[in-house]
Amino acid sequence: MRPLTAHIDLDALRHNYRQACRYAPDARAMAVLKANAYGHGSLECARALRDLAPAMAVACLKEGQALRDTGIACPIVLLEGFFEADELDEIITGGYWSVLHTHWQVEALLDRLERWPHHHVTVLVKCDSGMHRLGFAPEEVSAICRRLRSHPGVEQTLLMTHFATADTPDSALLASQLDTINTLRRELDLPGCFANSPATLSVPAARHDWVRPGVMLYGVNPLAPEQMLHGEIDRALKPVMTLESRIIAIRELAAGEPIGYGARHVTGRPTRVGVVACGYGDGYDRHAREGTPVLVQGQRAMIAGRVSMDMLTVDITGIPDADIGSRVTLWGRDASGAMLDVSEVASWCNTIAYTLLTGILPRVPRRYHYNDAPDDSSDTDALS
Template sequence: MRPLTAHIDLDALRHNYRQACRCAPEARAMAVLKANAYGHGSTACAHALADQAPAMAVACLEEGRALRDSGIACPLVLLEGFFEPCELDEIIAGHYWSVLHTHWQVDAMLEALERWPQHRVTVLVKCDSGMHRLGFAPEDVAEVCQRLTAHPGIAQTLLMTHFATADTPNSPLLTAQLATINTLRQQLDLPGCFANSPATLSVPEAHHDWVRPGVMLYGVNPLEPQHPRHGEIDQALEPVMTLESRIIAVRELKAGEPIGYGARHVTRQPTRVGVVACGYGDGYDRHAREGTPVLVDGQRVPIAGRVSMDMLTVDITALPEAGIGSRVTLWGRDVSGAVLNVSEVALWCDTIAYTLLTGILPRVPRRYHHGGTHEGLPNEAAPNGGVVGTPG
């Protein structure tokens, strides 16, 4: 009965996926659903995109298995590949596409295929073109790809990389990464899968055969504010998650009164304080600074005092009509139409939107709906008929 809910607008998710496709019309777009679809619920989001996305991407086999068990049949890309050889029988039999980024994975994959002579798999060879996280050195990629393409069990080999600075305009590192990976692609004549969300939105020379929209699917603009396309992208994407609660108590305080742990906030004048059912025990960031905005009945007001485990406090002095039961939007689209961007909230918390979205904890129910209202599917009813209180 606690009023805190994460409302997930599946129509907005589909809209954002179509935006990715419009940005890269010659490529196919695999929908990235890792980390429980960035906190939105991977099963529900996968089914919402099942008629549009020709492939989906997850971080690991466990995430893929949840989608397979829910009925998702399209190719599922394992972005970190596999961690142990014992995963390979399920990967091959389950028609997963695995990223390969180390030599032992290549050896293990080819050895496992000997046990499955009737099966052929798709693999993505990851090149470390400059991010220096995962991937083969550029000078090793050709030999790896030749081993794979020569094996009868490999149906298709894709070339893959990941960009470190695609969100930043005029980045020398991005220019260098593009030169490295595009040269390899041309030499090897392999399909390419290079573009993450920011590259999908703003780097057409990275699109090629496949793009990998991730955070943009959930309405987050991945481009830096100084990027020339930042404002345009803000207008094009729609927020998918709206984190909403209610005021559960109101305190009337005189000037000079402290609020919350550590007495960080002291009132400077007579102040009305609304207590909101949301805290860091739900995933709302405890580091939210004084003044972090929330919407109360669609009107912006500031947080006053530290975020507690189960509650936070806001200054509603400017809203005399607000009181117990007033609607509070922590981020997302309020039913009034007002929008509080999760990226703006993240700036106040000295973090990024990814952290806030993926940090919403299981005790916060997700409610799935369509069309930008909160009157859609109840919490218990998933688009595929399953139970998805906290799906994925």
């Protein structure tokens, strides 16, 4: 077997979910499981959270159906709403809570509800409070909510927005978004659903009836490093994914020898190189710069040379007992307890942890570790 595996610690996922609840004790937390639970496997993550989370959120109906098919019974929120009116029969009858962010969706929903006189839906009306991605202009929201609330088929209307800069809580844009959305919430007297992970953790004025933590569930600290709470959050969260492989070959190179495609790295001294089974064909970022850290048997080492499709190369000169078969942790918690934060790796790749985690491809087997299980057995394998 090729030794590359993404180990998924479902106990850590549950721990992180509980942290979201601890920081927002008066709100209910919908677990954001879109994009295959940020690369971790949405079915397994949903099963692990089903006794804790009163709702789960995905991007679209197809992602929601996959959760329903695995027995998830709680409300499933569709964060982008629906793309075609034909999705509505299933949304209305299947316990999905759709976001409504555009006028044709409101018309299509109200029209389709006529066919289902005995069904009631919950909807989230999305206000564009300043991010300028999805949502109605603030001045449109009252009329839309009034129409929805007066319809007998609409059981519950939530007010929703999304923040552009919640990771920097002192930003002027966040203050302005909060002012807009909290004013509307007071005027309309509707339950609010505003906070992503950083807002859940550090913006009390954004936590109302519901919060929507995503990346923090997977153990990624969503706050900018200069934020006061950053260290506390680092300690509060546990990494969920550990990407682990092994050294499959060793090269002993003299000074002045190139390594890998484009000969980007030329050895400056006699160098021992470990070839690791992990590459961009697995989703590891090809933009990893010289010096990107990995752990070899729990000790830090650095990538030397370009990442190729199935392999990458690491300078192991300083780790003399490293050999063929030695364990290499690309990020996460090594078996020895040593940690390599996926956000640190991301910064070496000029990206963010979200893209590294969601980028791990189906080719990489996920192995699930699970002690604190509500029911299912522990330690299962899946190719997701």
